[in-house]
Amino acid sequence: MTDASETAPLQTGEWLELVVEADREAIESVAELFGRFGYNEGVVIEEPFKQDPDGDNLAVDVTKPVRVRTYLPAESIDDETIEAIRSGLWSLGLIRPVGELVVERRKEEDWANTWKEFYRPVKVGTKTVVRPPWLEYEAGHDEIVVVLDPGMAFGNGTHHTTRLALIGLETMIEPGMTVYDGGTGSGILAIAAAKLGAKHVDGVDIDPVSVRTAIENVERNELGIPVHLETGSIGQGEPFDGVEYDLVLANIIARILIELNEGIVARVKPGGILVLSGIIENREEETRAIYEQYPLDFIERRQEEDWVSIVYRKRALSRG
Ligand code: SAH
Numbered sequence: 001m002t003d004a005s006e007t008a009p010l011q012t013g014e015w016l017e018l019v020v021e022a023d024r025e026a027i028e029s030v031a032e033l034f035g036r037f038g039y040n041e042g043v044v045i046e047e048p049f050k051q052d053p054d055g056d057n058l059a060v061d062v063t064k065p066v067r068v069r070t071y072l073p074a075e076s077i078d079d080e081t082i083e084a085i086r087s088g089l090w091s092l093g094l095i096r097p098v099g100e101l102v103v104e105r106r107k108e109e110d111w112a113n114t115w116k117e118f119y120r121p122v123k124v125g126t127k128t129v130v131r132p133p134w135l136e137y138e139a140g141h142d143e144i145v146v147v148l149d150p151g152m153a154f155g156n157g158t159h160h161t162t163r164l165a166l167i168g169l170e171t172m173i174e175p176g177m178t179v180y181d182g183g184t185g186s187g188i189l190a191i192a193a194a195k196l197g198a199k200h201v202d203g204v205d206i207d208p209v210s211v212r213t214a215i216e217n218v219e220r221n222e223l224g225i226p227v228h229l230e231t232g233s234i235g236q237g238e239p240f241d242g243v244e245y246d247l248v249l250a251n252i253i254a255r256i257l258i259e260l261n262e263g264i265v266a267r268v269k270p271g272g273i274l275v276l277s278g279i280i281e282n283r284e285e286e287t288r289a290i291y292e293q294y295p296l297d298f299i300e301r302r303q304e305e306d307w308v309s310i311v312y313r314k315r316a317l318s319r320g
Helices: 024-037 079-093 108-117 160-172 188-195 208-220 254-259 261-266 281-291
Strands: 014-022 044-046 066-073 102-107 128-131 144-147 178-182 200-205 227-231 245-251 268-280 296-304 307-314
Touching: 014 024, 014 079, 024 066, 024 079, 128 188, 144 188, 144 208, 160 188, 160 245, 160 268, 160 296, 160 307, 178 188, 188 200, 188 208, 188 227, 188 245, 200 208, 208 227, 254 261, 254 268, 254 281, 261 268, 261 281, 268 281, 268 296, 281 296, 281 307
Parallel strands: 128 144, 178 200, 178 245, 200 227, 245 268
Antiparallel strands: 014 066, 014 102, 044 066, 268 307, 296 307
């Protein structure tokens, strides 16, 4: 089983939390701007929710502005960066309402906790519901529930790229498969794979803080199958180099999918499935051109807004 003590210790430090309220139509541009500066390109989009006093009928309140947040490590950020962000927001504000940028210093522990204010159970794929540990949720027929405290890792289920990867997983997985999760983040896909019937899941993330968070999430879900998550860069001397899996997930931005193509494809068994996600639409063609040089047969493609995921099957070895 996994052992949290094997991963690198959390660095403690101060973070700058950037928050701005924006009109729905401006969210994508604000998120894009924040993503350019945010740690790990991480951006949190905080939808205002409304619900009945008894907690029922939880829904997004479209009458309220949305809050967008990002976090930057304080020691590596100077005033000029903040000014660049402020002026970027100001330009966006000329087109659509964008509020004042609020910058707060936060200790690492606070950062992990800010998620909790707004994080709710969400149906992510077609079967998977993600719930935070501090809330109850009664699973419906045919639903699996992933208990997840994303802390500082990417992957709370609300991002399109996570949803697309999860839907690819839900569609392609068969009980008893072995699964590899490249860029595990919060561990969301690894945990869902286990709950959907995988017999063994391995995964890596280049970010030790994510791996530690993911391991805690795995433990929380009491999966009952071996799940090994380690720090490493896919195909670059990571612990699972040389191992092949029935199903490989890689939800990472296009640039990295392109850069690491060899290592990613090498993780897939002949006859196995590869789910790529995190591809921004305008880099789809380039990404596909790289992957389609391999013996990979295209199975399907999904898109949500600007984000694309692609599913391939690796050709089985020919006999004789
Ligand atoms: N699987 C999660 C998280 C995706 S975010 C989800 O679907 O929501 C992408 C993750 O890939 C980040 O956690 C990032 O740290 C990791 N990553 C980036 N480059 C990597 C590399 N070279 N090797 C392994 N992981 C990497």
